[in-house]
Amino acid sequence: MSIRRATVADIPALQHLLAQILKLHHRIRPDLFRPHGGAYSAEELTSLMTDDDTPIFVYTDGQNRVLGHLFLQLKNEESSVFKPFKTLFIDDLCVDETARGQNIGTQLYDFALAFARRHGCHNLTLDVWNDNADALRFYQKLGMSAQSTRMEVRLSDSTVSDGLGRAVEHKFRCRKRSIGFRRRAAGGR
Incomplete structure (x- = not known):
């Protein structure tokens, strides 16, 4: 060997x-x-x-x-x-x-x-x-440890975390952000 x-x-x-x-x-x-x-x-x-x-x-x-x-x-x-x-x-x-x-x-x-x-x-x-x-x-x-960690969110998944440990519908979340951005850009809330 x-x-x-x-x-x-x-x-x-x-x-x-x-x-x-x-x-x-x-x-x-x-x-x-x-x-x-x-x-x-x-x-x-x-x-x-x-x-x-x-x-x-x-x-x-x-x-x-x-x-x-x-x-x-x-x-x-x-x-x-x-x-x-x-x-x-x-x-x-x-x-x-x-x-x-x-x-x-x-x-x-x-x-x-x-x-x-x-x-x-x-x-x-x-x-x-x-x-x-x-x-x-x-x-x-063997003694190895993590040097860095690459994180991901799978965008093809139907749900993702809202950052507080709660699963939310991903499509809704993205749509809601988009609407909120358009409102702020137009001077709304």
């Missing part, structure tokens, strides 16, 4: 794992994710795996079968508000459905952590869907 840099020969196994992730994401958020498809073409995977800033690693068993993967992105962050720093972003960490519960995910995570340290990174980050409770627990168990 080893973790090594992915090669072009690993592309079919990578695409199989990516399909498992898409299936999970579709189950969690069918409003956003397609039920079938591919995140990357073979050409895109080849480009990623040959770029030192976007390496892909695979976890293999004794017969060189790919049981998991790790997509990484080395980034140099700097802006008018951030001090310059280097970060390692885990773009994707997946263990084959048939191999879960064997500590493979932890080994891939530990590999990413060591990789980040070797490259002088300030931190290690990743994104996880809040509805993916198993992944959230896994990463929290």
Whole structure:
């Protein structure tokens, strides 16, 4: 069992794992994710795996079968508000459905952590869907904590909260705001 840099020969196994992730994401958020498809073409995977800033690693068993993967992105962050720093972003960490519960995910995570340290990174980050409770627990168990939270309101939902914990009809609320705005603009109340 080893973790090594992915090669072009690993592309079919990578695409199989990516399909498992898409299936999970579709189950969690069918409003956003397609039920079938591919995140990357073979050409895109080849480009990623040959770029030192976007390496892909695979976890293999004794017969060189790919049981998991790790997509990484080395980034140099700097802006008018951030001090310059280097970060390692885990773009994707997946263990084959048939191999879960064997500590493979932890080994891939530990590999990413060591990789980040070797490259002088300030931190290690990743994104996880809040509805993916198993992944959230896994990463929290490894010591990760939320860095920021992206909030949403699904506009296709028929009801939303009014901010006081009460559900209100979304269409009515939007219409009422629009009418109120037009009245204020016309000098009314």
